[in-house]
Amino acid sequence: MNLAEGVDNFYWLDEIQPSDREVVGEQAFYLSHLLRQGHPILPGFVVTAQLFWEFLQTIDWLEPLFVDLPQSSLYFDVNQPRQLQAIAQHLCQQLIDTPLPESWVQQIQAYINPLNTPALIFYPSLSIPHQSPISGLLESVICWGDAEAALLGLKQAYCEFFRARSLLYWQRCGLRLQDLQPTVLVQPLQSAIASGLVQIQPDAWEIHSTWGLEFSLLWGENYPDLYRIEPQTARIEYQHLGSKTIVYDLKSSPQQPTQYPIPQKQFGTGVTQLPIYATLVSEQQPEFSLTPKQLQQLIERTQQVINDLPVITQFHWGLFQSSQNPEPQLYLAGVGSPEIRLLSHPLNSESTSERQPRFQGLAVASGQCNGTAYILTTPDSIPSQLPDNTVLVVPTITWDYLPLLRQCVGIVAEQGGMTSHGAIVARELGIPAVCGIVNATVQIKTGESVFVDGKRGEVYFMEQDHSVNEGLSEQSLQQQHFFETHFIPNATPLMVNISQSSSIHRLHSLPIDGVGLLRSELMAIEVLEFPQHSPVSEGIRSKFYNYSRWIEPEHQPAFIQRMVEPLNQLAIILSSRPLYYRALDLRESGKEEGNFPVSNSPSLERLALFDLELKILLQLYESGYQNIYLILPFIRCVEEFLIYRYRIESSGLSHYPQFQVWIMAEVPSLLFSLPDYVKAGVQGISIGTNDLTQLLFGIDRNQIHSSPDNQIEYERHPALKKAIKQFIKKARKAKIPCSICGDAPALYPELIEDLVRWGITSISVNLDAVESTHTAIAKSEKRILLKAARQQI
Helix, strand or coil: CCHHHHCCCEEEHHHCCHHHHHHHCHHHHHHHHHHHCCCCECCCEEECHHHHHHHHHHCCCCCHHHCCCCCCCCCCCCCCHHHHHHHHHHHHHHHHHCCCCHHHHHHHHHHHHHHCCCEEEEEEEECCCCCCCCCCCCCCEEEECCHHHHHHHHHHHHHHHHCHHHHHHHHHCCCCHHHCCEEEEEEECCCCCEEEEEEEECCEEEEEEEECCCHHHHCCCCECEEEEEECCCCEEEEEECCECCEEEEECCCCCCCCCCCCCCCCCCCCHHHCCEEEEECCCCCCCCCCCHHHHHHHHHHHHHHHHHCCCCCEEEEEEECCCCCCCCEEEEEEEECCCCCECCCCCCHHHHHHCCCEEECEEEECCEEEEEEEECCCHHHCCCCCCCCEEEEEEECCHHHHHHHHHCCEEEEEECCCCCHHHHHHHHHCCCEEECCCCHHHHCCCCCEEEEECCCCEEEEECCCCCCCHHHCECCCCCCCCCCCCCCCCCCCEEEEECCHHHHHHHCCCCCCCEEEEEHHHHHHHHHHCHHHCCCCCCHHHHCCCCHHHHCCCCHHHHHHHHHHHHHHHHHHHCCCCEEEECCCCCCCCCCCCCCCCCCCCCHHHHHHHHHHHHHHHHHHHCCCCCEEEEECCCCCHHHHHHHHHHHHHHCHHHCCCCCEEEEECCCCHHHHHHHHHHHCCCCEEECHHHHHHHHHCCCHHHCCCCCCCCCCHHHCHHHHHHHHHHHHHHHHHCCCEEECCCHHHHCCHHHHHHHHHCCCEEEEEHHHHHHHHHHHHHHHHHHHHHHHHHHC
């Protein structure tokens, strides 16, 4: 085939001319310029926008909204996230399902073959620059280097222009779809000894480095080694050893297993199909990823890049080992402007060591936002109302701060873990949150402009006059791609955990079989003190957690009514699907005045409050909502359960045969006495992995993974898995259902196949994990059935 036929659609990097700038895009143009200047650039080629639009015109769009897509813009309501997600989902799915014309397939293959690489990486970009920056908006796509995988990779790169956040961004920037000129740069993906990026500022160069491929930095899983270089002298002013425990490398073959879970980043590709794998490496942790000689080479290369191309503000790099050269070779990759401009370092070197331009912590609620920092160091200083666009910075997300989460755009905490109640509520409300940033309340000042990246676990200072476009601010709540007409239920029921009445409306279109855990104590915080979504009130500090006052006769009707309203809404939405109401679990707030601390047996005040909860459930049953069941939290012995059972029988709820009483399986002693609980009347158990983990290992659930330096993953420890398996096994033997409602299945999806195989009755996860868990359950069930069928054959 004559390659000249594709001259308008494809350009090799070393063939790009200055006049081709608007055709190939800034990224490829700059790399081509550096290549001509003798810089080490990996080979590659550009797929121009012409092929993109020609491809769109070949698609037989199934939806009327898209039928004139190449000539018209999409119209959607930016305030309707489900509509936006539906549009993006359908667009991307049809892009993936439509085959490229055969003539283009041959052209693409002819360009891929000379690269002679086992894997490829695709960089989507725009050929015509716009005032609004897109760096960080479009993510790269990786795939194997064979023809079939490469064609899918190209279409996945095209999907990046139609992701929900991209569609929102184009609209917010006033860019019409037909004015976009999408290009894709294709380069080989190679194993790397180390990789990272260089950020270039007038007063400093900052080098970020990690072991292996750069994905651990891009996905916020590693904290890089940091080097600050003085531009005039190229002297190292400051260096800091990062936390580098995850190393990504290229697989030797598609059959190589993926042991460590890889984030699902690409539309239409499972993580096992990706050409990379991850390993946990602790022995390399005390070492810098660059030797002094390699660091010096990178510094010299940075100076040469600035001399030859002074307009760029950052570039990515990789250190590769080739069979032709015993010494590792340095190569440059993407170039351009950073997504966010960091504040300049102070010129004073002493202050530089005290104040960092960015912080790395633990990503506990994904999404991105920019706002004004507001520092709160003690609950006593909680204001009646937070300013608009506030990023709340606190020592830890305690119960006192939970009502403020509805008022802020992001939260930063010095301490905290993935399974803390604060992190759970932040994920449910869609608030980006980062924990584990040491001295955050000291390093950050009230009034400073900060950017919170909850996806990567990073917090940046920003210049006061810099504003991030709203299109880049993403909420952490996972907008679901499911719709009732496409929902195919799994054999293993999928339930959802909720704790906020404001989340109820999100349940309509989710592929769920019910609510597996309603955290009543967190919902009570919202509905008891702030009925009808009222703002935080004055006097909150004196009465906020004083549950004792609700026991007083004059306050009981208000308590019952305010709690009944959201439960009534939930029961209506769920129809016949079950709702498992967990009784108020007040252990965490026991230190507060007016609450009920953990004791050997329930206090009279706690039992009086429990009686009110039973009245709430009885009122719902009398109204016809008989799909609500009760879960008792933190039951430590059969005798304690019997105390509650007696009060349940006295309440009148036992007259309804549908009513069930479960207990949380979170106290390890339950493993040895479950049959006794069943004899006493327990009708089901729900494994709470968050509390079970802390009690099994003697740790604080609020501090699990509280910093990048904590490398022990208790939620995937073999001991915890054995405990979960035993709970399921004993429940099956006792012929009672066994659900799981902690964060472990969402944090570690590989556990789901074990749960299904062991016979879990249902899996309940937070709102942000519904879609991924539904997919994981479906895949697990198929694998188990396939394995069983093969064994029979």
